[in-house]
Amino acid sequence: MNAGGAPENGQVVIGLNAVIVAIIEEQPKVLIVQHTPETLNAQHETLTDRALPHDDRHEALPFGPFYPLKHRTLESGLRSWVEEQTNHEIGYVEQLYTFGNEGRDPREEAGGPRLVSVSYLALVQDTAPTAIETAIWHDWYRYFPWEDWREDTPALLESDIIPALRQWIETSSDPAQRQDRYERTCITFGLDDTPWNDELVLERYELLYEANLVTEAQDHIPDPVQIDFRGTAMALDHRRILATAIGRLRGKIKYRPVIFELMPPTFTLLQLQKVVEALSGSRLHKQNFRRLIEKKGLVEATGKIKSQTGGRPASQFRFRREVLMEKQALGVRQN
Amino acid sequence: MNAGGAPENGQVVIGLNAVIVAIIEEQPKVLIVQHTPETLNAQHETLTDRALPHDDRHEALPFGPFYPLKHRTLESGLRSWVEEQTNHEIGYVEQLYTFGNEGRDPREEAGGPRLVSVSYLALVQDTAPTAIETAIWHDWYRYFPWEDWREDTPALLESDIIPALRQWIETSSDPAQRQDRYERTCITFGLDDTPWNDELVLERYELLYEANLVTEAQDHIPDPVQIDFRGTAMALDHRRILATAIGRLRGKIKYRPVIFELMPPTFTLLQLQKVVEALSGSRLHKQNFRRLIEKKGLVEATGKIKSQTGGRPASQFRFRREVLMEKQALGVRQN
DNA sequence: TCTATTTATGCTCACTTGAAGCATAAATAA
DNA sequence: TTATTTATGCTTCAAGTGAGCATAAATAGA
Numbered sequence: 001m002n003a004g005g006a007p008e009n010g011q012v013v014i015g016l017n018a019v020i021v022a023i024i025e026e027q028p029k030v031l032i033v034q035h036t037p038e039t040l041n042a043q044h045e046t047l048t049d050r051a052l053p054h055d056d057r058h059e060a061l062p063f064g065p066f067y068p069l070k071h072r073t074l075e076s077g078l079r080s081w082v083e084e085q086t087n088h089e090i091g092y093v094e095q096l097y098t099f100g101n102e103g104r105d106p107r108e109e110a111g112g113p114r115l116v117s118v119s120y121l122a123l124v125q126d127t128a129p130t131a132i133e134t135a136i137w138h139d140w141y142r143y144f145p146w147e148d149w150r151e152d153t154p155a156l157l158e159s160d161i162i163p164a165l166r167q168w169i170e171t172s173s174d175p176a177q178r179q180d181r182y183e184r185t186c187i188t189f190g191l192d193d194t195p196w197n198d199e200l201v202l203e204r205y206e207l208l209y210e211a212n213l214v215t216e217a218q219d220h221i222p223d224p225v226q227i228d229f230r231g232t233a234m235a236l237d238h239r240r241i242l243a244t245a246i247g248r249l250r251g252k253i254k255y256r257p258v259i260f261e262l263m264p265p266t267f268t269l270l271q272l273q274k275v276v277e278a279l280s281g282s283r284l285h286k287q288n289f290r291r292l293i294e295k296k297g298l299v300e301a302t303g304k305i306k307s308q309t310g311g312r313p314a315s316q317f318r319f320r321r322e323v324l325m326e327k328q329a330l331g332v333r334q335n
Numbered sequence: 336m337n338a339g340g341a342p343e344n345g346q347v348v349i350g351l352n353a354v355i356v357a358i359i360e361e362q363p364k365v366l367i368v369q370h371t372p373e374t375l376n377a378q379h380e381t382l383t384d385r386a387l388p389h390d391d392r393h394e395a396l397p398f399g400p401f402y403p404l405k406h407r408t409l410e411s412g413l414r415s416w417v418e419e420q421t422n423h424e425i426g427y428v429e430q431l432y433t434f435g436n437e438g439r440d441p442r443e444e445a446g447g448p449r450l451v452s453v454s455y456l457a458l459v460q461d462t463a464p465t466a467i468e469t470a471i472w473h474d475w476y477r478y479f480p481w482e483d484w485r486e487d488t489p490a491l492l493e494s495d496i497i498p499a500l501r502q503w504i505e506t507s508s509d510p511a512q513r514q515d516r517y518e519r520t521c522i523t524f525g526l527d528d529t530p531w532n533d534e535l536v537l538e539r540y541e542l543l544y545e546a547n548l549v550t551e552a553q554d555h556i557p558d559p560v561q562i563d564f565r566g567t568a569m570a571l572d573h574r575r576i577l578a579t580a581i582g583r584l585r586g587k588i589k590y591r592p593v594i595f596e597l598m599p600p601t602f603t604l605l606q607l608q609k610v611v612e613a614l615s616g617s618r619l620h621k622q623n624f625r626r627l628i629e630k631k632g633l634v635e636a637t638g639k640i641k642s643q644t645g646g647r648p649a650s651q652f653r654f655r656r657e658v659l660m661e662k663q664a665l666g667v668r669q670n
Numbered sequence: 671t672c673t674a675t676t677t678a679t680g681c682t683c684a685c686t687t688g689a690a691g692c693a694t695a696a697a698t699a700a
Numbered sequence: 701t702t703a704t705t706t707a708t709g710c711t712t713c714a715a716g717t718g719a720g721c722a723t724a725a726a727t728a729g730a
Binding site: 071 | 348451
């Protein structure tokens with residue numbers, strides 16, 4: 001018997017996962033911790049029932065507990081341990097998704113509780129060093145190299161992923177399934193003239209997973225050389241959560257001014273553009289970008305001028321805090 | 336001591352809330368159950384600490400338990416009890432939000448577990464009668480009369496809500512707060528030439544809540560005459576969940592073809608338009624709507640023709656199932 | 671039967687938005 | 701000095717959107 005709830009139907013424990021994003025030197029970074037198999041076992045969900053190879057290479061998202069007696073809300077629980085661990089004030093928090101899949105916690109089989117994880121996206125203001133030594137800021141394209149189109153088409157796509165996907169399409173014996181695979185590949189990976197859609201990060205990852213092209217999907221210990229071949233693998237389903245976060249953020253910046261949560265107090269328009277490009281993984285037309293930003297009225301010139309830009313000095317801008325109120329205030333959509 | 340988890344930090348129970356939507360006779364409907372105070376106490380979260388008046392008028396969203404030992408995933412748990420209770424196959428399910436606020440379950444104070452509710456939006460295919468006699472399909476504008484702009488501007492807005500909000504703005508003594516209130520009211524309620532944004536359902540409800548203009552926000556037993564004045568009140572924070580669902584759905588139909596989950600297998604373009612209008616609460620330009628739909632290639636003519644339309648017979652269409660795969664396939668955005 | 675009314679459907683037009691590029695200004699680097 | 705880099709203003713062409721005109725084909729009613 002326990003304190004409350006439906007004991008005969010099993011118990012539940014809640015955990016909080018955070019994708020903590022910052023822009024450091026114009027690159028998109030996520031806070032990553034190194035987990036040992038033991039710490040992982042206690043905490044996370046898997047995308048499948050298969051266990052990951054225990055080879056000590058577990059890069060994982062930070063994970064925190066939810067203490068019902070201490071935290072008034074899920075979000076305040078998240079904020080408290082994230083701010084504690086990162087020394088950053090969190091500007092923006094958004095709930096991503098709640099995972100309740102069976103079979104993530106091995107202790108479940110021994111009658112342990114079901115682990116339900118609520119995942120969050122958090123944006124922090126740049127880069128005071130973190131309090132935890134085990135945590136590192138990693139470029140998020142480390143995990144999704146095919147998502148970075150800032151310098152031309154990612155090489156890995158042409159040389160490896162697209163051919164592998166085409167082969168996966170062809171290996172199906174059922175014509176309807178081939179058709180289905182082909183269409184989904186078109187949409188997500190922009191095959192055959194379909195335009196690339198930067199928001200489909202999760203859909204692309206899931207397609208690769210289904211096609212057995214990422215390490216997490218393999219049920220054998222992978223060849224060490226292969227492990228990081230198509231992006232660095234992560235513990236359990238953390239790469240999936242990260243993909244959710246990136247896709248959500250890419251969509252969000254197009255219609256909400258969340259971008260400023262990642263900016264320093266004052267910046268030039270090119271700096272702003274670089275951050276948008278870092279997140280969306282694509283290049284933007286400079287003149288049109290500034291026209292857009294100025295039209296929206298999201299920023300105002302400080303009157304100051306920044307030299308050492310490598311060229312003509314640029315006006316500095318600041319974000320107009322007022323528009324934060326305007327919940328629907330437009331973002332920086334450019335296409 | 337209990338079976339697992341962090342007992343010293345309190346326990347947690349998970350519940351599942353569903354906003355089940357169907358279109359019945361071209362009106363947007365949600366499945367509503369009548370709750371007694373007792374059934375409510377055991378289950379839901381409140382927006383504040385204040386209790387609702389116990390006057391037997393509790394219209395509530397269907398609620399179901401999550402059994403970790405029975406349900407592989409949260410979603411399958413939801414599907415199983417919803418399909419059981421409604422006799423409908425659910426075409427589409429989307430997780431909305433997870434609420435973990437303190438103070439919803441009165442038993443918490445007596446050492447009971449924290450109640451965490453995961454809420455879902457479910458779309459069902461029309462209208463076989465439901466299995467539960469206590470459940471009724473209600474027009475969703477019953478709860479948000481100000482959201483229905485299909486026949487001109489809602490009368491309640493001009494006559495009551497806008498004046499009340501203006502007064503609320505003025506009653507603030509702090510000028511900055513007045514400014515803030517004014518701007519938020521402009522954005523959400525389209526004051527002073529700001530255009531009405533159909534997706535801000537939740538933001539509008541929360542503004543009314545903050546301004547003490549909805550029954551749920553009042554901490555006294557309301558005048559019976561007043562209860563349904565600004566839309567029918569719901570139990571606890573269910574009206575808030577419903578607002579989340581409506582806003583999410585209104586946004587979704589603009590870029591994903593979820594609308595077809597609500598349509599019969601075959602339909603005319605006007606029928607499709609009426610459904611979009613019912614959801615978005617606005618009128619659309621007929622010729623432009625059909626141009627849009629035909630351009631997207633989401634539908635195909637069946638070749639058949641429907642008479643008794645009250646005018647010239649119309650071609651019947653069906654949804655092209657193929658495009659369901661195309662996750663990014665465009666929806667029916669018209670503005 | 672004739673006519674008003676209703677719905678279906680094709681098409682035009684003005685206007686807005688978006689993508690791309692030209693051109694000039696004002697710094698730094700060599 | 702000159703090439704290079706960045707900043708910034710402006711134009712042009714194409715595509716998309718909103719609004720309305722016009723015609724077709726049914727029903728409802730006198």
